[in-house]
Amino acid sequence: MKTLVRVLLGTVALVALGGGGWYAYNSALTQPVREIAFTGDTSKVARADLDKLAESVRAMPPGNSTLVAVREGAKRLPWVRDASVRRRFPDGLEVRLEMHDALARWSDGLLVNPQGELFAGRTEAKLPKFTGPEGSSPEMAREYPGIARALVPIESSLAELHLSPRGAWQVVLDSGLVLELGRGDVVARIDRFAGAWPRLAKADPVPKYADLRYPNGFALKRARDPNDLPTKPASKTKRA
Missing domain, CATH: 3.40.50.11690 (Cell division protein FtsQ/DivIB)
Structure with a gap:
């Protein structure tokens, strides 16, 4: 009986922790983006273009759709071949850029x-x-x-x-x-x-x-x- 109680209590604790983590994750997604970090090779992109993209990101509504919009916006920059975007909790984004090589x-x-x-x-x-x-x-x-x-x-x-x-x-x-x-x-x-x-x-x-x-x-x-x-x-x- 004691073993069953310990199992039940452990399960309840895990559910509570999982629920708390999920709540924290969703709560972070609803926070506006304040910090944007550009990583990877950024040497071929004008600083003004990166600043303009960062400014537009801060004006976007929070949510997963922001990540998609940021990636597409980054890919439109001159010299950018591809981009990946991930959250930096609680209110940041990391945008990793891949550059073209000119042949x-x-x-x-x-x-x-x-x-x-x-x-x-x-x-x-x-x-x-x-x-x-x-x-x-x-x-x-x-x-x-x-x-x-x-x-x-x-x-x-x-x-x-x-x-x-x-x-x-x-x-x-x-x-x-x-x-x-x-x-x-x-x-x-x-x-x-x-x-x-x-x-x-x-x-x-x-x-x-x-x-x-x-x-x-x-x-x-x-x-x-x-x-x-x-x-x-x-x-x-x-x-x-």
Whole structure:
């Protein structure tokens, strides 16, 4: 009998503690937010933008819906890829930010991250320019590292990477050299051209246009003026 009484008393105590904890939790949720802490990598976000978001959070009605609204508001900030929000009892919030990394520039002032996601942000960093059909940025981000590595022997950085609606690739280097890569295994075509580059680089003038779409070689255009480039493949094939 005594054992049963002890069990019952213990159960009552646990229920009371649980009820008290639940009451405290709900009570905290009804408290207005006064303190907001931004954690994670915040280096790319302007302090003024964080202060503006914090001010809007303090004006929000308390409740779980506030957490959702804060997360969505944080994700709209420039450079923010994702955000997580949790309560800091009794009256605080912690907003943890995950930043985008810029891989390239896109049209309309947007940037591209390594996953191919487009985002708003400003940077003075020297980045290549991607141009392609709508929705093609993931494919371009995926192919870019292999193309960039293949270009290393040419000793000129990739300035522009273009993808046509038909899936044909074109590269423009900092030196002004234009490479028509076409479709298919474009890295193999660059490798073949890069193998011949030490000899081609000694030419006067240096080639400014190369059509690599031929199965066993490439066609060259030695243009002195970068604007004087052919719009169609050259007729002669230079064997590599």
